[in-house]
Amino acid sequence: MGQENAESPYEVRSSGELGRYLAAARDLSPDDLVLTERPLVFGPKAMPDPEASVPCVGCYKPVYTDVGERCPKCGWPVCSGYCPGLKDPRHHGVECHILSARPDCVLNDMANYYRHDALLPLRCALLQTVDPDKWKKLLEMQSHMECRIPGTEAYDEANEFIVEYLMNHFIAKLDNDTKKKYLPEISAALIHRMCGIIATNALEIRLPEGAELLALYTNTCIMEHSCIPNTKHTFTQTAKNKDELYKITVKVAIPIEKGYHISTMYSHALWGTQARRQHLKDTKYFACRCQRCSDPTELGTFLSAMKCLGDGYACDGIHLPEDPLDDETEWACNKCRIKIDNSQVNMLISQMGEEVDNVQMMGGSPIMLENLLCRLSTYLHPNHYHLYSIKHSLVQLYGRQPGYTTQEILDKKIKMCRDLINITKKLDPGNARLSLYNAVLQHELHSALVMKSQKANIDGTQVKDENLKSLLVEAKAALNVALSALKDDLEETSGKKLYEVILKSKMEFERLCQKKNVTC
DSSP: EEEOTTTOOOOEOOOOOEEEEEEEOOOBBBOOOEEEOSSSSSEEOOOOOOTTTTEOOTTTTTEEETTTOOOOOTTTSSSOOEEEGTTOTTTTHHHHHHHHOOOOOSSSHHHHHHHHGGGHHHHHHHHHHHHHHHHHHHHTTOOTTTTSOOOHHHHHHIIIIIIIIHHTGGGGOOOOHHHOOOOOOOHHHHHHHHHHHHHHHHHHEETTTOOOOEEOOOOGGGGGOOSSSSSEEOOOOOSGGGGGTTTEEEESSBBOTOOOOOOSSSOTSSSSSHHHHHHHHHHHOOOOOOOHHHTTTTTTOOOTEEOOOOSSSOOEEEEEETTOOOOOOOEEEETTOEOHHHHHHHHHHHHHHHHHHHHHHHOHHHHHHHHHHHTTTTOOOOOHHHHHHHHHHHHTTTTTTTTOHHHHHHHHHHHHHHHHHHHHHHTTTOSSHHHHHHHHHHHHHHHHHHHHHHHHOOOSSOOOOOHHHHHHHHHHHHHHHHHHTTTTTTTTHHHHHHHHEEEHHHHHHHHHHHHOOOOO
């Protein structure tokens, strides 16, 4: 057992099952600082549509492929030949010597010719000469190479798209002096190990202009996973001191008792248990057994629950997994005890997920979303994560789209918001992972309550003073919760924009209260 220092809020411990992990050195409260550290190394991910734009290798600003400039030495796309990151060793400064082994430029098939996902493994390997201390720390990180063997999807993908790409196009073309200077130790096996370290430990950073980075951190990577994380992390994206760029700050989200494990989350909080556990097995090589995964009801949210699927006769019961930690578990109805195979449930949920994704990608209109919600509600518990996704989209359309501002629609929106807020609070009480979801729901609840306060009742009468105040008091509380939920998200573009929208709503609300002469 080790401790960072006498004042540190955490201790580094180890166990046979978990390896190294962090534990609270004392009782910790929300917003207490756990740790802050600079990245060992970072690099860009490929853009969603690399044929349209790619990240500049010096500053990661998206560059349009058909007009973008090229690095004068290696030919990779850049925002400008004067980009300061081109000479910075933390960015493009050193890798450029390796990438220059293939100086040709192309405009076609950009995604395969300029593989930005290969840059971080290369930067990792370059640490051996760029910063030997960081290289030593990097090699201490878990790579799970025992699971990433030839024939596995992880190994074969890394081999085809990263290892062979780097070895054949660049490293094999280096002269001995360059190789000795920058990569004294290099092989396909070493690059595979770098890929394993990245897959196991890297954190994603979303940049303001749309690009994404992956970064590795020495101490943060020791934190274990939990589907109920007790910390939240943020990244410094604007810094006067360039060495502070992408520094991570980890704060307590919910109280942590002394000796209790400090955790983060490596999956999506709004996925059901089977989806989360499968993702963790595929990417992190462990089977989560946390409190949420162990509970068939997922902390009473019923986020994965199905309605009774009895053959020929379905009662009004709920189908839940008998043992959610067993991949082959049967699902039993809590009333009629009819059981169904896990494979049947997986097939249904997968098909429904595709339908939800398709409608969302098409920009789902209210009628499309309502039809899908009605159809899937035949099979799914009202709180199921597929229905959560649909409802979260609907509440942002109700009260805003023409034809969807009636009293009846507003009442429906208010109920949906309250229901989704209740689920969100149970899954993420400290706003560690769902702060933006929570803020949107609280803001939409506020909006609907304010609209309702200004509408006449269905019978044509005006809202009574006591009812008016009740609506506005709840609306004000929702606004304050929304702003509070976003307090740690202001470095990210999406969080900052949402915060500004809600602040504007707050000013409009205060003017409304003055006009109505209501004190909330």
